[in-house]
Amino acid sequence: MSQIQNALDAADTALDASLDRLFEFLRIPSISADSAYDGDCRRAAEWAASTLRELGFDASPRETIGHPMVVGHRRTGRQGVPHVLFYGHYDVQPPDPLDLWTSRPFEPIRASGPHGEIIVGRGASDDKGQVMTFIEACRALIAADGQLPVDVTIFLEGEEESSSRSLVPFLTANRDELKADFCLVCDTGMWDRETPAVTTMLRGIVYEEVTIKAASRDLHSGSYGGAAQNPIRVLAKILAALHDDEGRVTLPGFYDGVQDLPADVKAEWDALNFDGAEFLGDVGLKVPAGEKDRTVLEQITVRPTCDVNGIVGGYTGxxxxxxxxxxxxxxxxxxxxGGQDPARVQAAFRQFVSARLPEDCHAVFQSHGASPAIAVPADSPPLTKARRALAEEWGRTAPVIGAGGSIPVVGDLQRILGIDSLLIGFGLEDDQIHSPNEKYDLRSFHKGIRSWVRILDALAR
Amino acid sequence: MSQIQNALDAADTALDASLDRLFEFLRIPSISADSAYDGDCRRAAEWAASTLRELGFDASPRETIGHPMVVGHRRTGRQGVPHVLFYGHYDVQPPDPLDLWTSRPFEPIRASGPHGEIIVGRGASDDKGQVMTFIEACRALIAADGQLPVDVTIFLEGEEESSSRSLVPFLTANRDELKADFCLVCDTGMWDRETPAVTTMLRGIVYEEVTIKAASRDLHSGSYGGAAQNPIRVLAKILAALHDDEGRVTLPGFYDGVQDLPADVKAEWDALNFDGAEFLGDVGLKVPAGEKDRTVLEQITVRPTCDVNGIVGGYTGxxxxxxxxxxxxxxxxxxxxGGQDPARVQAAFRQFVSARLPEDCHAVFQSHGASPAIAVPADSPPLTKARRALAEEWGRTAPVIGAGGSIPVVGDLQRILGIDSLLIGFGLEDDQIHSPNEKYDLRSFHKGIRSWVRILDALAR
Structure with a gap:
């Protein structure tokens, strides 16, 4: 029997014990957004550090101005093995609204779901369940072989659900200690219930707030209506001009740096048979509203977009x-x-607005963020090895996919530590993260552990 | 000496006493919007009824579901004299913000203004000061001649500043008692400090609220951005389409029934030299934003308009x-x-929106009002007599003018009692009604009384 088979067997044998440990972790209400739970956040950090020490990691909670970070190292002592940094978070979302839970959020249970057994509780998927797939994989590898195949640093954050204010200072201050060859981030999902995936593309974002001002005070529309400039009308006209009839964004230069999917990725995606109609149907929509010549899957992952997220003016009571x-x-x-430059997009937007202001109006801008898209090279050796390992565990190709939203830590790691991330996770669309009755499939947990066993083994070769 | 001169002399002689009575009225904080002042509203109604009884009116407060109305009659007993209904209101706006007042709002004072002596206090202009010009004119006429030249019914409301909820039921229930030949409404202003005016045109209004709905729930723009219909964008596009580049409203049929000013009125207006730049400059604007081929004065009074009064959607924190x-x-x-039909404008707007909804969107409409414009025939005998009387008092022509806003009571009187109104008042632009330091020029008060003496006398001839 190969070493890898021993480790997989160890993971299978230990599954109930692994679940017991996960449930211990889930019982700690580490809600980072609510200061009433500050002590529980610390308890979760200490629990994680202690669990890592038990596995031979040199691990401890580290103080920040907010909740502690957890850092643990376990080195092989061998030369030439890769050093991986694993990132996850131990904090969870608040459980509200409580009355929509069918069980207690911090008393995790095993239950039957429509597709097999599930683990129900706040954090079951996001992110304690996912974190524990990695830690339990380390445990199985150590149990089978007395050591890990690669040098591993585990780094857990306690503020991911509440702004991550300590993250950048901590990464900066501990740059040398956290530096590794690449990072494994487990905060993502599968393609579908049967198909694992590696997320290699994350969209960036430019978020602007614009206020258009006209008269020096609110005016009575009876006295001034007809002659006075109305900033709501001016704003509506500008917002309406941001898209053309083909669904494309009209900012000059907006598509500079945007590239089509490589042919091989496109072919892989076509084979996935993403059902755009079902995706939209789930939220009561039928017709894709974006660029007319793009599929829904492209629209939501690899195409740039513009949306108005909020608008307010005048009387709204x-x-x-x-x-x-x-x-x-x-x-x-x-x-x-792709290569869209946030600073150029921001400037183009401000110029677009300013150029359309009629007399008597001026605009005030406020930035709520500007970060580029992230793309991991689709052909790096660690990526290829991880995809092969996933394919072996799940019996089908693990596509590289894009995610429409951003995962800021990936950009921070790239910028501060200079390392790329592989985003691999076993969450599913129906996990209800951030909602009542959050769950994680037992199969995600079990095969997630087995997947990491295979990936860590593969990365050493 | 003519009878009219006697009455004018009586008004002049009694000015200080008239002011004392006005100040008594102003000291009653009859704030109709605040139930803490319910007793004061009643006190103001009783004060007014008692003042009218003192002048020989058959007057009393009348109960409503809200604040009392005041109705008083004084008939000449002669056949063939006109019967005029005078409308005003005894309630006032709340005085907030108090810290911006330089004197106490309900302790009226005489003070020096840049253009002469002024009366400062809440209600000094709107509407107690204006009401008292009429009542003191009656007093002067009676003092000089022992009787009034016409049959007079005085009708004072106590809820004008807080929705007038009892007005329509009261007019309906007391239709026969309140019926007169025409109504005099004193809730308006002069053309400027030297030029009296009769308001004969009031714009009507159609007020719609439209809600555009798309997905069955709020969506994450990372996950759905690019493919999901965004109702803010849809709304912005529709609102932007409501005007063309010439500032005209694009609703089909919108201008049906709109007529240009009669040549003689236009000529009178041209002679008034209305300073559109100054009007806009006072509120920080420079360029008229309405129909490009119309003057500011036309835009704000006799041209139909469309404005967005409020907009809200998405995240606004x-x-x-x-x-x-x-x-x-x-x-x-x-x-x-003019002849614009509110029902047709409402229907055209709803059709305009519905025709522009993309797939997956629907619109919900709510009406907040639909009333036609009001125009008093510009050549009626009472109007001609009143204009002549005003010209005699002020030494210059009293133009007929339009008001951009609506004065709902005028439409209610027309609809329920079947009578037209002459809108004559002596308020000035700088009276700061509804604001701190409300004032009424002593000259407005004094010459207002004299004007009503002349008008009532003229109407009898």
Missing amino acids: EGAKTVIPAQASAKVSFRLV | EGAKTVIPAQASAKVSFRLV
Whole structure:
């Protein structure tokens, strides 16, 4: 029997014990956004550090201005083996609204789901369940072989669900200690219930707030209506001009740096048979609203977009008020891909607005973020090895996929530590993360552990 | 000496006593919007009824579900004299913000203004000061001649500043008692400090709220951005289409029934030298934003308009949220003139929106009002007599003018009692009604009384 088979067997044999440990972790209500749970956040950090020490890691909670980080190292002592940094987070979302839970959020249970057994509780998937797939994989490898195949640093954050304010300072201050060859990030999902995936593309974002101001005060529309500039009308006209009839964004230069999918990735995606109609149907929609010449899958992952996320102006209470407001504002965000330059997109947007202001209006801008898209080279050796390992465990190709949203830590790791990330996780669309009755499939947990065993083994070769 | 001169002399002689009575009235804080002042509203109604009884009126407060109305009659007993209904209101706006007042709002004072002596206090102009010009004119006429030249019914409301909820039921229930030949409404202003005016045109209004709905729930713009319909964008596009580049409203049929000013009125207006630049400059604007081929004065009084009075959708708090909202809504109002049909404008707007909805969107409409414009025939005998009387008092022509906003009571009187109104008042632009330091020029008060003496006398001839 090969060493890898021993480790896989160890993972299978230990599954109930692994679950017991996961449940211990889940019982700690480490809600980072609510200071009433500060002590529980610390307890979760200490629990994780102690669990890692038990596995021979040199691990401890580390103080920050917020909740502690957890850092643990276990080195092979051998030369020439890769050094991987594993990132996850031990904090969870608040469980509200409590009355929609069918069990208690911090008393995890095993239950039957429509597709097999599930683990129900806050954090079951996001991110304690996913983190424990990695830690339990380390345990199985050590049990089978007395050591890990690669040097491993585990880095757990306690503020991911509440702004990550300590992350960048901590990465910066501990740059040398955390530096590794690449990072494994487990905060993502499978393609579908049967198909694992590696996320290699994350969209960036430029988020702007614009306020258009006209008269020096709110005006009565009876007295001024017809002659006074109305900033809501001006704003509406500008927002309406941001897209053309083909669904394309009209900012000059917006598509600079945007490239089509490589042919091989496109072919892989076509084979996945993504059902755009079902995706939209789930939220009551039928017709893709984006670029007309792109599939839904492209629209939501590898194409840049523009959306208005909020708008407000004038009287918004009940009934009627005949006001022409002095100002109106909108929050406008752009999802970026490939080589789009956030600074150029931001400047193009501000220029676009300013150029369309009529006399008597001026605009005030506020930035709520500007970060580029992230793309991991689709042909790096660690990526190829990880995809092969996943394919062996799940019996089918693990596609590289894009995610429409951003995972800021990936950019921070690239920028501060200079390392790329492989985003691999076993979450599913129906995990209800951030919602009541969060769950993780037992199969995700079990095969997730086995997947990491195979990946760590493969990365050493 | 003619009878009219006697009455004018009586008004002059009694000015200080008239002011004392006005100050008594002003000291009663009859704030109709605040139930803490219910007793004061009643006190103001009783004060007014008692003042009228003192002048020989058969007057009393009348109960409503809200604040009392005041009705008083004084008939000449002669056949063939006109019967005029005078409308005003005894309630006032709340005085907030108190710290911006330089004197106490309900302790009226005489003070020096840049253009002469002024009366400062809440209600000094709107509407107690204006009401008292009429009552003191009656007093002067009675003092000089022992009787009034016409049959007079005085009707004072106590809820004008807080929705007038009892007005229509009261007019309906007391139709026969309140019926007169025409109504005099004193809730308007002069053309400027030297030029009296009669308001004969009031714009109507159609006020719609539209909510555009798309997905069945709010969506994450990272996951759905690019493929999901965004109701803010849809709404912005529709609102932007409501005007063309010439500032005209694009609703089909919108201008049906709109007529140009009669040549003689236009000539009178041209002679008034209305300074559109100054009007806009006072509120920080420079360039008229309406129909390009119309003057500011036309734009704000006799041309129909469309404005967005409020808009809201998505995230409007501080910072950023990457949401594609399930809905967005706007309050849109149209000011109507001439023969525009409110029902047709409302229907055209709803059709305009519905025709522009993309797939997956639907619109929900709510009406917040639909009333036609009001125009008093510019050549009626009472109007001609009143203009002549005003010209005699002020030494210059009293133009007929339009008001951009609506004065609902005028439409109610027309609809329920079947009578037209002459809108004559002596308020000035700088009276700061509804604001701190409300004032009424002593000259407005004094010459207002004298003007009513002349008008009532003229109407009898």
